[in-house]
Amino acid sequence: MKKVITYGTFDLIHMGHINILRRAKALGDHLTVAVSSDDFNTLKHKQAYYSYEQRKEILEAIRFVDEVIPECSWDQKIEDIKKYDIDLFVMGGDWEGEFDFLEDYCEVRYLPRTRGISTTKTKEDLSHR
Numbered sequence: 001m002k003k004v005i006t007y008g009t010f011d012l013i014h015m016g017h018i019n020i021l022r023r024a025k026a027l028g029d030h031l032t033v034a035v036s037s038d039d040f041n042t043l044k045h046k047q048a049y050y051s052y053e054q055r056k057e058i059l060e061a062i063r064f065v066d067e068v069i070p071e072c073s074w075d076q077k078i079e080d081i082k083k084y085d086i087d088l089f090v091m092g093g094d095w096e097g098e099f100d101f102l103e104d105y106c107e108v109r110y111l112p113r114t115r116g117i118s119t120t121k122t123k124e125d126l127s128h129r
């Protein structure tokens with residue numbers, strides 16, 4: 001069984017998130033999503049609308065997602081890859097190159113971002129209505 005992992009905040013789920021989850025799952029048999037904790041979002045200078053628990057539950061309801069774990073620090077990826085026996089690490093293209101160091105532990109692939117959509121844009125569009 002080929003196990004895939006991806007990381008993110010996944011706030012206000014949109015088609016950009018769905019597209020990366022669909023493509024990541026299609027590259028293997030099992031997809032683990034590490035969703036940023038509220039404290040880690042603070043470290044990322046992100047203020048999510050939905051709490052960690054809500055974002056976790058939403059992700060668990062998406063049929064491409066098999067397992068959701070917390071992302072609490074920048075430094076847990078190598079440990080996660082070993083602990084969850086991961087074969088493939090996937091991130092959107094905005095992270096191109098940032099996680100190449102993981103190639104010592106598993107395959108690393110960056111997939112093109114979905115153009116024209118982001119959580120920030122969603123919030124801005126809604127605030128101007």
Ligand code: C2G
Pocket residue numbers: 007008009010011016017020036044071074090091092093094095112113114115116117118
């Ligand atoms: N994404 C995408 N297309 C978009 C928006 C996001 O493909 N239009 C992808 C991102 O590239 C990322 C994933 O969706 O792979 C989640 O995006 P965010 O929730 O913004 O996550 P981010 O803040 O990039 O956190 O340790 C890694 C970090 O936790 C990633």
